[in-house]
Amino acid sequence: MKQSTPSFYNLAWRWHFYAGLLVIPFLILLSLTGIVYLFKPQLDQLMYADLLQVPVTGQRLSADQQLAVVQRAYPQANVQQYLPPVQADRSAQFVVDNAGQGINLFVDPYRGMLLGSQDAQNNLQAIARALHGELMIGTLGDRLIELAAGWGIVLLVSGLYLWWPRGSGGAGVLWPRLGSHGRLFWRDLHAVTGFWGSLLLLFMLLTGMTWTGYWGAQFAGAWNHFPAAMWDAVPTSDQQARSLNTSTKQTVAWAVETTPLPLSDAHAAHTGSAASQAGSAAPQISLQQVVDTASARGVQPGYSITLPKGAEGVYSIALFADDPRHDATLHLDQYSGAVLADVRWADYGLVAKTVETGVMLHEGKLFGMPNQLLMLAVCLLVLLSAVSGMVMWWQRRPQGRLGVPPLRHDLPRWKTAIVVMLLLGAAFPLVGASLLLIWALDWLLLSRLGSLRRLVSG
Known part of the structure; x- marks a missing residue:
């Protein structure tokens, strides 16, 4: 019996539908939260000018004097x-x-006065970042975001196949037929915006995936390598620099997340001193000394200093710069002030440099306002494509139920695209596992529906 529809296309159509069903809500959320975080500098100035701006009046107080202001206001x-x-x-x-x-x-x-306070977790930017990275539900949210991003790539690949022009002319392919109405209008809007935004969306998805907790961590572990000699003479803990990052705040760059956190030694720098002989810890260096070290080492403004945790913790100077060529990550012994590690752009490998540059483009920071506007355009294209996709599905859904729209019969086999999607499943394990699961469920469902089974078998 001659089959009426190529089984390859049937699978492609269903994958595109399932991918859209899974991805669209996440893409809408990621686009909206991404827009908020994209314009963080402008929004911060608009919302918190009274906390950020100060009049320049004479000599700036030392970091320790500023610290004393905080400790007096919050002694506990x-x-x-x-x-x-x-x-x-x-x-x-x-x-x-x-x-x-x-x-x-x-x-x-x-x-030397306290200007005000802000909840570190429940402010607009922190909430937007936490939603964007892990849906504010920790590891499960991170895995869902990673799964959605991976399926977004499947959606993109299958969508490009469905878009691929099979006739002449650019109407409905390169530009929408604005004079059209109904389903044809929404189809053009969805296909054309999807095409023009496809490469940028792929870039956004791939650069975003590098920050995920599973695939991103594996990718970083495979490519972020530094000379072992950098840590040979340094006592290191079992923690990595990624522990300095949180869901609401980025402290160290992606390239150094897998590097070990060194340990401070209260006695090594004071051998023979009374403190060492008595077995007590040496006094901690001042916060201003850490600031002076950053200045002496040429770390540009915009860095943070994370204070030591516990008796063996270190001071960590970290600059996650808008221009990654200025990135800096330094760890200082909290007692001697010795620089235990100093990692810069020159120490990054080719992959790390590429990823860091991509991340800054992703966040709209590398080229200022033009970069922000470009990423805003991508977010708006994603929103438009998502909304038009939902409208198309609603208009073509099976009458009276929620399901896969009817198949078209005018498309050729696409073995190459199937291979591409299988490779994507292998490259992104969470996607591959979910792809197999959906494929199995789909096959089991179809096996109970005789007419549809004959449609895709053979």
């Missing part, structure tokens, strides 16, 4: 991080843990 709080002023007219910022609540405190570095 644990100070976790210090962000020196980025410019002369900007405030300093401290991040503290006050009875389990994270608080951002802003200090006027000239007048």
